Amino acid sequence: MKLDDLESLLQRAISLLKNSKHTVALTGAGISTPSGIPDFRSAHSGLWKRYDPMEVASLMVFRHNPQKFYEWIHPLAQQIRDATPNPAHVALARLEKAGYLDGVITQNIDALHHRAGSHVILELHGHLRQATCVSCYEVYDTDGIMEAFIQSGEVPRCVKCGGVLKPNAVLLGEQLPYEVVRSAERLLAKCELMIIAGSSLQVVPAATLPIPALNAGAKLIIVNHTPTYLDERADVVIHGDVETVLPYLADGVLGKNHE
């Protein structure tokens, strides 16, 4: 991409953001990789190449062999604890605070949007802040539980009944949280502009969520390293680093010195 082409794409994106009354961001693993969290659905990335996510991160495996699941998620839990939001997360939080973004719909379970200061966050794949006992359904906040697990590697158990605790993250083969998906659909139904950042749009339902809004005339900005199947329907496609492009857009909309 030539530099002046990139500049004109960025300016076009800034103008779309300034002129939209309702903008929603949809984020995927690519927004958190600059924070050091690997995309655990792509089996070939570093740490995860020893595991097939279909084999370890599925509900079936969890039911039959929670130990195996917890061995797999152990390094990820540690990385999530140690990660900090990067400039892409911060840019979206700034846009929301200034009234230029209605909210973030994310495929990530790392809570980095929360930690960056975003408020309206719909986590399609759940999160690790809570866990539920598979036997008695008691729900636990995981602050101390995750830390103990990171230290000991032992499968977390329910203090009431001894049942295994399952993080409230959506495993493969598991239903998505219905209310979250509905809220995401509602948010998108009234949006005039979507920003898809760091998602290759290969995982359903994130992949198909933008379609009704697009059909209703919403504009679309895509910032992602690799092409997506919606590139041809987007108004602006930038194949670049989210942690560079999103802050540039936020600065363009809000001014550099705006918090």
Ligand SMILES: [Zn+2]
């Ligand atoms: Zn229990």
